[in-house]
Amino acid sequence: MLTVLKIAWRSIWRNRRRTLISMSAVGFGLLLIIFYSGLMAGVLGDARNQLDNTGMGHVEITAEGWRAQRDVRASLAEPDAVLASLPLPPNTDAGWRIVSRALVTSARGAEGIELHGVDWAREATLSHHARTLLEGRFPADGDRQGLVLGEKLAARLKVGVGSRVRLMVQGTDGELAANLFRVRGIFASPSPAISKGRVLLGREAAARLLGSGAAGHQIVLQLDRAAAAETVAAAVRAELGAGYEVLSYGDMLPALRNMEELGDSVVLFAALFVYLLVGLGILNTMLMSVLERTREFGVLRAIGTRPGRVVAQVLGESFWIATLSAAAGLAAGLALTWYGSQHAIIDMSASVGEAYEVGGAVMSSALKTEFSVRAALQSTALVYLMALFTGLYPAWKVAKMPPAEALHSN
Amino acid sequence: MPVIEVKNVTKEYLDNGAVVTRALQGVDLTVEKGEFMALAGPSGSGKTTLLNLIGALDTVTSGSIRIEGREITGLPQRDLSDLRRDRIGFVFQAYNLVPVLTAAENAEYVLELQGVQPAERRRRVAELFTRMGMADLLDARPLKMSGGQQQRVAVARALASKPAIILADEPTANLDQKTGRALIELMREMNHEQGVTFVFSTHDPMVLEQADRIVRLVDGKIAADERKSGSALAAG
Numbered sequence: 208m209l210t211v212l213k214i215a216w217r218s219i220w221r222n223r224r225r226t227l228i229s230m231s232a233v234g235f236g237l238l239l240i241i242f243y244s245g246l247m248a249g250v251l252g253d254a255r256n257q258l259d260n261t262g263m264g265h266v267e268i269t270a271e272g273w274r275a276q277r278d279v280r281a282s283l284a285e286p287d288a289v290l291a292s293l294p295l296p297p298n299t300d301a302g303w304r305i306v307s308r309a310l311v312t313s314a315r316g317a318e319g320i321e322l323h324g325v326d327w328a329r330e331a332t333l334s335h336h337a338r339t340l341l342e343g344r345f346p347a348d349g350d351r352q353g354l355v356l357g358e359k360l361a362a363r364l365k366v367g368v369g370s371r372v373r374l375m376v377q378g379t380d381g382e383l384a385a386n387l388f389r390v391r392g393i394f395a396s397p398s399p400a401i402s403k404g405r406v407l408l409g410r411e412a413a414a415r416l417l418g419s420g421a422a423g424h425q426i427v428l429q430l431d432r433a434a435a436a437e438t439v440a441a442a443v444r445a446e447l448g449a450g451y452e453v454l455s456y457g458d459m460l461p462a463l464r465n466m467e468e469l470g471d472s473v474v475l476f477a478a479l480f481v482y483l484l485v486g487l488g489i490l491n492t493m494l495m496s497v498l499e500r501t502r503e504f505g506v507l508r509a510i511g512t513r514p515g516r517v518v519a520q521v522l523g524e525s526f527w528i529a530t531l532s533a534a535a536g537l538a539a540g541l542a543l544t545w546y547g548s549q550h551a552i553i554d555m556s557a558s559v560g561e562a563y564e565v566g567g568a569v570m571s572s573a574l575k576t577e578f579s580v581r582a583a584l585q586s587t588a589l590v591y592l593m594a595l596f597t598g599l600y601p602a603w604k605v606a607k608m609p610p611a612e613a614l615h616s617n
Numbered sequence: 618m619p620v621i622e623v624k625n626v627t628k629e630y631l632d633n634g635a636v637v638t639r640a641l642q643g644v645d646l647t648v649e650k651g652e653f654m655a656l657a658g659p660s661g662s663g664k665t666t667l668l669n670l671i672g673a674l675d676t677v678t679s680g681s682i683r684i685e686g687r688e689i690t691g692l693p694q695r696d697l698s699d700l701r702r703d704r705i706g707f708v709f710q711a712y713n714l715v716p717v718l719t720a721a722e723n724a725e726y727v728l729e730l731q732g733v734q735p736a737e738r739r740r741r742v743a744e745l746f747t748r749m750g751m752a753d754l755l756d757a758r759p760l761k762m763s764g765g766q767q768q769r770v771a772v773a774r775a776l777a778s779k780p781a782i783i784l785a786d787e788p789t790a791n792l793d794q795k796t797g798r799a800l801i802e803l804m805r806e807m808n809h810e811q812g813v814t815f816v817f818s819t820h821d822p823m824v825l826e827q828a829d830r831i832v833r834l835v836d837g838k839i840a841a842d843e844r845k846s847g848s849a850l851a852a853g
Contacts, residue, residue, distance in 0.1 A: 210729055217717035506713040509674055510774070511702020511730050513695055611675035614709070 211516065215523025222496065226528065229492040233532035234539065236485040237590045240478050241540025241583045245547065245576035247470040252577050254463055255433040257562065257569035258456055261398050262323065262334035262405075264427035265436040267459065268443060269452045273424055279307045279417055280379050283451075286423035294442050298431035302329035303423040305413045310375040311356070311406055315365035320356075320404050322374065324413025324423075333427050336394040336407060343368035343392030351412045353391035359403035361393045368392060374406070378418040386416055397562025397569045462566025478586070482593055489528065489597040497521055497601040504605045505613025514606040521605065525598025533591040541583050547576030618686050620781055620814050621648035621671055626680030628666050628837075640666040642837040644680070648816060650781070653808045655825050656818040658834035664818035665786055667834065671816065672705050672784045673697040685781055702730050706775025706813075708785035712767040714759040720770040721746070721755040727778040745773055749803060765796035769803065776807055782814045789821045801827045 219226045258265065268289065273281035283289055286303040295301065305324030310317060323330075327345050331337040336355065337345050346353030354372070356364075366372060368390055375385040388408065396402040414420060430439060436455040444453040457464035497504070504517055551573035555563075559572045605613070623646040630638040641663045648654060656664040669675040670682060673689050682689050684704060689697065701707075706727075714723045721742050728738040746752050751769055759767050768788060775783045785804070789797030801824055808815050817824055825831055833841040 210726070214715070214717060221717065502713070503715060506707075506709070506715070507726075508698065509672070509701060509707050510727050511698050511700075511778070513698040516730075609675060611669040614674065614713075 211519050211523045212526070215520055216527055218496075218500075218520075219524050219527050225492060225496070229489055229528055230532035230535070232488040233485050233528065233590060233594050234536035236481040237533060237536025237587060238540045238543065240481050240586045240590070241537070242543050242547070242576065243477055244474050244582055244586060245540075245544035245578065246552065246574065247474050248577035248579065248582065249548065249575045250570070251463075251467050251470050252433075253571045253575065254466065254568050255456070257397065257571065258429075258433070258460075260335040260339075260396065260562070260569050261401055261567075262336065262427075263456060263459065264333070265430040265433050265456050266428040266440045266443060267454055268426035268428075268447070269424060269454075271450050271452050274452055274454075277306070277308055279377070279419060279424070282379075282419060282422035282424050283426065284422055286426055287421075289447070289451075290426055292446065293428075294446055295428065296430060296432075296435060296439060299439075300332050300429040301427065302326055302333050303426045304330075305410055305417065305419055305422075306424040307376050307413070307417055309406065311360070311364065312373045312375070313364040313366045313370060316363055318360055318363055318403070320360065320406050322376065322413060323405065323407050324410040324417075325407050326410050330407065333429060336396075339395045340392045341395050343390070346391045346409060348409075350391070350409060351415075352387075352389050353409065354388045354412075355392040355394060355407040356390060357402040357405050358393055358395045359399065360406070361390070363403060366390050374408070374416065376417055378416070379422075380418055384416055384418065386412075388412070397560070397571075398564050400564070460567045463568035466565070466568070478589075482590065485590065486593050486597050489525070489594050490600065492528075493521070493525060493598050493601045494604075496524065497605050501605060501608065501613050501616040505608070505610050505616065508610035509614060517606040518599075518602040521602030522595065522598045525595050525602075529591050529594035533587050533594065536590065537583060537587045540586070541578075541580065544576045544583065545578045548578035549575075551575055618650075619647045619683075620650045620652075620685055621646065621816070622681075622683040622686075623647070623667070623671065624681045624683075626667075626670060626682060627678045628663070628670060628675070629678045640837050641670070644834075644837070644839055646832060646839065646842075648782075648814060650814055651808065651812045652830055653805060653815045653828055654817070654830040654832065655828035656816065656832050656834060657820070657825055658840075662834040663837040664834055666837075668784050668786055668816065668818050671782075672707060673700055702727060702778065704781045706778060706780040706783040708768070708771050708775050708783060708788045710787040710790045712759070712764065712771050712791070714767055714770055714774070716759050719756050719758055720751075720762070720766075720773075723759070723770060724774045724777045727774065731778060742773070742777055745777055749773055749807075763796075764791050765793075765800065768792060768796075768800055772800065772804060772807070776811070776813065779811075780813065782816065785815065785817045785819075787819055787821075788817060789819065789824055794823065797821065798823055 270281045270283050290301055307322045309320055309322040311320050327348060331345060341358055345355060370390045371387055372390060373385055373387050375383060378384040430436060440453050440455040507517060553574040555572040562569050562571050623644055626641055626644045628641040629636045630640060644667060656667060658664050670677055677690055724742045725738040746755055754766055754770060789800060804815055805827060807813060829845045831843045832839055
């Protein structure tokens with residue numbers, strides 16, 4: 208076998224230029240696949256990561272019918288008990304909220320908003336709001352008067368940290384209820400709808416205002432792997448049965464799901480296209496290289512080389528071309544993808560700000576790649592196998608040729 | 618036991634099922650061990666075809682060929698490869714060394730196919746090259762060698778596996794007379810030393826002069842079979 212590889216190694220360098228062009232085609236094709244897959248994974252991964260920027264979970268559980276009407280009476284009676292009963296994967300971050308429509312007024316204005324009654328400590332990990340505070344802080348536990356609101360809402364109400372605002376809701380008993388609160392913090396959000404329409408209030412204060420007792424409206428699950436959302440949602444749905452609505456982020460944000468599906472299709476199509484081009488390129492090179500040496504293979508057959516060894520020798524040449532070019536393509540692909548994961552490949556922040564919204568999904572304006580050695584190795588394995596097996600046809604063609612015919616070829 | 622037995626062999630080349638060329642027509646030939654024999658005849662007389670059939674490089678249309686008593690017609694490709702590897706050596710008109718291998722590696726190649734260990738391969742090839750007076754060529758690449766040197770290495774490659782028969786197709790055709798004569802003398806020496814049977818196809822009068830036996834082919838048939846007796850060739 209060593210001799211086979213030695214002869215194959217020397218043979219590929221007989222026509223150095225042709226070999227280098229073939230290797231460049233394979234390596235560059237692989238580089239493109241790795242980089243493009245990384246870019247799509249980066250963009251979509253960023254969109255999934257941005258879910259907690261909006262406070263949305265990878266999976267959300269609500270009472271059946273609540274989502275359509277946002278009726279505060281359509282609540283989960285014992286959200287803590289529901290949470291405790293769920294079959295959740297390890298490292299899942301889970302919590303629940305009270306959610307209600309409300310009117311917030313200040314001395315300078317009034318706005319319709321969505322009120323989230325939250326456990327402040329839990330909310331700090333369930334959403335990005337605590338990390339995107341422009342002013343102030345999240346209220347401490349036991350702070351019954353403190354609330355946090357979005358940047359655009361604060362601007363419209365012309366309030367700042369320390370200002371007093373009034374929240375008015377329709378309670379669970381159908382009566383209007385109102386109370387005064389003090390602004391403790393102002394958060395930024397890439398979503399204009401959230402920035403101008405969301406107020407966070409302590410859960411106890413929200414329950415008292417709405418008269419909702421221990422009930423909640425929205426259980427939020429942030430998974431370790433967003434990709435597991437559909438599976439987890441299905442398992443939770445099966446566990447809870449009727450009376451609950453369990454949705455994955457894909458169900459709640461069809462635009463993001465469509466983007467994911469489109470992204471997968473585009474990557475697959477692009478990869479197939481590149482594989483095809485690379486495959487044809489190597490096939491052409493190998494065919495030329497082998498057929499112009501038909502006489503030489505005839506000599507090898509004449510002096511006793513079995514057809515199988517002739518196949519092995521041609522595959523040996525494919526092996527070297529595939530190995531060298533795949534190694535180079537992998538190294539370059541990993542380097543470029545790593546660079547792209549550290550620095551924005553495309554930065555649109557000057558025109559659209561830090562993020563923009565597409566169908567409810569928040570997208571970062573700085574496009575970065577996702578650096579994944581595993582994904583790169585998968586792409587490499589495919590290109591490698593394809594490059595290797597492309598040698599089979601010329602190998603078979605020359606090995607099956609009768610030696611006398613091969614010896615008399617030009 | 619004859620080393621080569623060709624019985625009533627016909628070779629036809631077909632195109633779309635129709636016979637285009639009848640290269641050999643009912644050829645009978647027996648070659649004994651240790652003969653130094655030439656196949657002579659004009660171009661197209663069937664010399665190379667007969668050599669290819671004896672060397673198991675091609676298959677007969679009808680008839681039978683035995684090598685050292687073993688019938689080779691109908692053998693599978695794998696067995697034919699093994700037969701060539703172990704019992705038959707080839708020397709071609711165009712030398713046909715593998716250009717990416719050194720002279721020694723070319724000669725070692727068949728030994729490797731035979732499963733001979735690397736150290737033993739190197740020892741045997743070095744010894745053979747020394748005996749053939751070309752120890753200085755061991756590490757030379759074919760493209761750096763003259764035609765005569767390449768053909769000598771080709772003979773070494775053919776001899777390295779210790780075959781029973783060496784088939785040489787116009788071995789001197791690309792060499793000048795002096796080099797050609799030296800090559801034939803080398804082959805003659807190996808024939809005497811090792812008892813290897815040599816069968817040439819040739820036009821070269823110098824090769825014919827050296828041969829113990831000349832089989833003349835005309836239009837795919839044996840027209841004469843002449844054996845040297847003393848300095849003369851006797852009709853067979």
